[in-house]
Amino acid sequence: MGKWQKSTAFGVMCGALVFVSACSSSDSGSKDGQNTSPSSSPSAAPSGSAKVVELTTVRSNPSDIKWDPGESMDKNAVYDAYEKDLGIRIKNVWVADSKQFTQKLNMMIASNDIPDFFTVSDQMQLQQLIDSDMIMDISALFDKYATPETKAWFTKDGGNQMKSAKSGGKLMAIPMADSPYNSSHYLWVRKDWLQKLNLPEPKTMQDVLKIAEEFTKQNPGGGTGKSYGMTLNKDLYGTYGLTGFFNGYHAYPQTWQKGDDGKLVYGSVQPQMKTALKQLQDMYKAGQIDPEFGTKDVDKENELVVGNQIGIAYGEFWLSAWPLEKAAIKDGKLVQDWEVYGLPSIDATPARAQVGLGLNGYVVISKNCKNPEAVIQILNQWVKINSNGVTDERKLYMNGKELEDKGKLYYKVNPIRLNSQDGNVQAGAVLPKAIEAKDPSAFKDNADWTNRYETSLRYLNGDMSGWLNWMIAKPGGSFSIMNQYLQEKRYMADEFFGAPTVTMQDKKSILDAKEKETFTKIIMGQVSIDEFDKFVADWKSLGGEKITQEVNDWFAKQK
Known part of the structure; x- marks a missing residue:
């Protein structure tokens, strides 16, 4: 995902999907290819033996890895470390670029x-x-070989990620964990414009609407181009989208929520969506939304932000890293002073931020794998190096043989990567206090928090390159708000985390396209707001009603 790739160099890490295969024994291996006996510690590296288990893999080759001389995805310091530390040799069957990878993998699965x-x-x-009965049940394998630290990695979300990897009560995959809280949205506003126009900081949705109106009318950017109140892109949701705006109206698009009767309902067809869409239609009519948003992606919409034509944006915690940094910092100077806020509400009930499952995929093991415990050993190693502080071992796996982080992105070489389910939300309780006190001792072993702390202090000392992390880590920053959401129970989790139902597989893409088309037309005033009611009826008749039944059948089995 481009937004993550652009922010990783600044410590905003997420797991890009990495494809790995393993488990054929080398000729020098023991009878079953193992070098860790069943009674051994599952994370212990082999000792006193030259036997090596060979793990084959297929890899997507990230274009942004900067390889050291003589290294590649086939031969590199990270692969060498796994062989040295675990006795596991990783061998690529093939390596493809990102455009070809999915097609090649699908062909392998089909055959x-x-x-x-x-x-x-x-x-x-x-x-x-x-x-297709192609992968193994790993329930006993995970239970036996995963370390306590590894098992604990998957518990912070209440267990939903692990449940999503099960079928018939059997664990069929390892979830590529990430934080569900990272998908929550925030309100970002030009604070310098608020001060220039003597407007209060937004505490309610009514404040947001007033700010959008004044930003449009008074053109505080001072440029020759017309100002618009709020960003919006053609996809409607996500970065520079409407997710946070809808949440302010207690509407939760494209998620499944509990209705009054306890059954699950689809957020995009609920009455709250109609109320919010009517407001957006009014804003568009008043010139507060870019009239060409329907043809613009995030980068294109950001051109208006860079050009001082928009001062309100909804987006994730890392918006300061991308795309706002391009607008805020120019020639080493802060030229746009943005502030981040929690989601305001349209009424007295606090707005809740919708969040998804928070996964980057699933590791699966073929039924023909001879040494599946080696997969768990690699998983254990990733957890180990990310749990024991800033050690030389961790530096090697994350940065390659030079050990220092020079933006080479060597961490992407690791065949299995997880992110903390709650690391960032916990950072919101620790980092702001550390920055205020200028004391990082509370997290001296946490590399990511240390990086955000140090770059934030550099910003305070005049280095504008630290601004993006300052906005995330500072008192009142997006991490602080993320933690506040949790403390105040202001997250709205998607209640459906199962595999796509039969009707979803057949109809969901059609229904999603109809939703986007209808909502776009409503916002642009091409159709009446009452078109929403017709959309709801069509959604139900075209498969939504059947999907709702299937989702609730699944939900009943989870209780």
């Missing part, structure tokens, strides 16, 4: 010629492999 283990991108691919 039942899959690697020993690899990562699938979503639950639909996972279910396909389960239905």
Whole structure:
């Protein structure tokens, strides 16, 4: 995902999907290829033996890795470390660029010629492999070989990520964990414009609407181009989208929520959506939304932000890293002073930020894998190096043989990568206090927090390159608000985290396209707001009603 790739160099890490296969023994291996006996510690590296388990893999080759001389995805310091520390040799069957990778992997799956283990991108691919009886049940394997630290890694979200990897009560994959809280949205506003126009900081949705109106009328950017109140892109949701705006109206698009009767309902067809869409239609009519948003992606919409034509944006915690940094910092100077706020509400009930499952895919193991415990050993190693502070071992796995972080992105070489389920939300309770006190001792072993702390202090000392992390880590920054959401129970989790239902697989893309088309037309005033009611009826008749039944059948089995 481009937004993550652009922010990783600044410590905003997320797991890009990495595809790995494993488990054929080398000729020098023991009878079953193992060098860790069943009674051994599951994370212990082999000792006193030259036997090596060979793990084959298929890899997507990230274009942004900067390889050291003589290294590549086939031969590199990270692969060497796994062989040295675990006795596991990783061998690539093939390496493809990102555009070709998915096609090649799909061909392997279709021909039942899959690697020993690899990562699938979503639950639909996972279910396909389960239905085809191509992957193994890893319940006993995980229970036996995963370290306590590894098992604990998957518990911070209440267990939903692990549940999503199960079928018939059997664990069929390792979830590529990430934080569900990272998808929550925030309100970002030009604070310098608020001060220039003597406007109060936004505490309610009514404040937001007034600010959008004044930003449009008074053109505080001072440029020759017309000003608009709020960003919006053609996809409607996500960065520079409407997710946070809708949440302010207690509407939760494209998620499943509990209705008054306890059954799940689809957020995009609820009455609150109509109320919010009517307000957006009024804003568009008043010139507060870019009239060409329907043809613009985030980068294109950001041109207006860079050009001092927009002063309100909804987006994730890392908006300061991308795309706002391009607008805020110029020639080493802060030229746009943005502030981040929690989501305001339209009424007395606090707005809740919707969040998803927070996964980057699933690691699956072929039924033909001879040494599946080696997969768990690699998983354990990733957890170990990310749990024991800033050690030389961690530096090697994350940065390559030079050890220092020079923006080479060597961490992407690791075949299995997880992110903390709650690391950032916990950072919101620690980092702001550390920055205020100028004392990082509370997290001296946490590399990511240390990086954000140090770059924030550099910003305070005049280095504008630290601004993006300052906005995230400072008192009142997006991490602080993320933690506040949790303390105040202001997250709205998607209640459906199962594999796509039968009707979803057949109809969801059609229904999603109709939703986007209808909502766009309503906002632009091409159709009446009452078109929403027709959309709801059509959604139900075209498969939504059947999907709702299937989702609730699944939900009943989770209780």
